[in-house]
Every structure is written in structure tokens, then in C-alpha cells.
Amino acid sequence: MSLPHAILTALLEKPSSGLELTRRFDRSIGYFWSATHQQIYRELGKLEADGHIRALPTEQPARGQKKSYEVLPAGRAELARWTAASQDPRPHRDTLLLRLRASAVVGTEGIEADLRRHLDLHRRQLAEYEEIEKRDFPPGRDQPEDRLRHLVLRAGIELETFWTRWLTDALEEFGELPDSGPA
Template sequence: MALAQAVLSLLSHKPSSGYEIAKAFDGSVGYFWQATHQQIYRELKKLEEQQWVSVEVIPQEKSLDKKVYALTPLGQQKLAEWIDEETELGPLREDILVKVFAGHLVPSPVLLRQLEHHRRQHLKRLATYESIAADYFPTPDQLTFEQRCQYLTLRRGIRNEQDWIAWCDEAIEALQP
């Protein structure tokens, strides 16, 4: 996936300033696609040049003018075309898996500490996702189609964290001296 599609997907929900898009990356989209604020602003400029987004400049009294970006019909078409393309599996790149693979080189307590740390990180992220689910999707059976799409993305994150925790538990048990 390119950064362009992640930005367009955010704008498909509502027009936003670059700052608001960057904040959304720090929250919702940022859990599955990473980008710096600088990368986001560069991408917005490219999308504007391609006419996939439009920009409305809103004058501000005490600061720089605010630019609000909106998805254009062309941008919506390009995003829809991208959604219709088959998606290949992405590579699994996890440092912890390389550490376990080569774990025979260190004493087992070293590897166990790494796994326990990894497990705690996933527990923390799972708690965050579950909190988001409780706050924003308290009644999953009453969601609109748009909300169900967002909820399913969150559910994938929840299941991913649950699986990582289960794997960490399995690995910790298997590697006990």
C-alpha cells in the first residue's frame, strides 16, 4: 500500500487539515500504516498536484492559514480502483522472530526476557484497541456499513494482538529451562 491510499482513505470519511490527518495517523490509521508528519504533508502536495484532493484555504487570525483537504471525485475514483485491485500478502517483518530464530546463541533467560517484553507490548496495544472498540463501537450489531468497515479493521487489530499474546505464551512455555 502506498501512503497515498492511506491518506485518501482518511479523507474519504471527512475533509481534514494536514494536522488532522497527521493526528489520525498517530491514532487510527497509524496502528497499521506508519508515516511521519513530513511524509504526510509531502503526499498531500502530490495528491493536490494530481487533482486527487482539493484544498480550501481558511484564513486564521493568529496563525498561518489553515488548509483543509477534501477527496475529489477523481481521488475517490482512484481510491475505489485501488480497493478493487487484488491485495497480495505483505511481508512479515518482526525483530522478535529473528531473535527467536537465532535464540540458541544466548542463554534462555535473555530470550525469555525479550519474549516477556514483547508480550507486555502486545497486551498494552490490545488494551488500547479494546478501549477504542468500547468507546466508538459499543453496539457492533447496529453499525452503518461505513462503521462496520472501520470496526472490522479494528477487529483485525484486536485479533492480531490476541494471536501475538498467545504465541508469546507458547514460546515462553516452550523455552523454559
């Protein structure tokens, strides 16, 4: 049950409309908590009903459709409560590792191309993160909030680095495997 809290965080960082939130989920928050616009609108409705957020009063109420939301004190309190509460890590689910294990049994036919594709995706993601790091965390800035956000970004960078390296190793392993394994 974290989507509402992801949204509260995003709205505290900056009040936004549904679509703006969607975009920010695509670029930033979504790197570790992805959501579609449908999910977001649904959740905005619930959060408003619960009195955690409210639509910003707009000057021309009827003209443009764009509704921006801001967090109310109750919402901030709920987010603080949730952040501090102890939570168990959610179970991992990784299809690629599963497929690799399956391929030890049914043969490696066909999986190699997809490993390459994933390697490429992870490389791109890594490049994107490094771009963000360069832009948002130049050496020297160290306000506490920056340090926390940087820490989060570094987790992303290091995870992508790991996958990139691991996939490279895996592909090397494939090069040495007798053709198409058991099956």
C-alpha cells in the same frame, strides 16, 4: 504504494490538515498503516499536484497556517480503483521471530527480557483496541460501514490476542529451557 490511498481514505472520512492527519494516523489508521508527519506532508504535496485533493478555501487565507485538504472526485475515483484492484500480500517481516530463530543457534542469552517487554506492549495495544471497540461499536449499531470498520478493528484485536498468548507460551517455554540454550 499505499500511503497516498491511506491518506485519501482518512481525508474522505474527514477533511484535515497535515497535523490532524498525523494525529489520526497515530491513533487509528496508523494501526495498520503507520506514517510520520514528514511522509504525510510530502504525500499531501504530491496528491495536490496530481489533482487528487485540494486545500480547502479558508476564510482568513493568510492568518493561521493550518491548511485543510479535501478529496476531489479524481481522488475518490483513484481510491475506488485501488481498493478494487487485486493485490498480492506484501512479504512479512518480523524481527522477533527472526531473533528467536537466531537464538536457537547463538543462544537465548538476553532475549527473554525483550520478550517480556513485547508482551507488555501487545497487552497495552490490545487494551486500547478493546477500549475503542467499547466506545465506537456498542452492540446494536450495524450500518454497513460500521460493520466493515468493526471487522477491521476485530482483526487488530485478534492479532494482539494472538501475540499476547504466543509470547506467554514462549516465555513459559523459556522457563523450562536449560540455562541459556546452546551457544
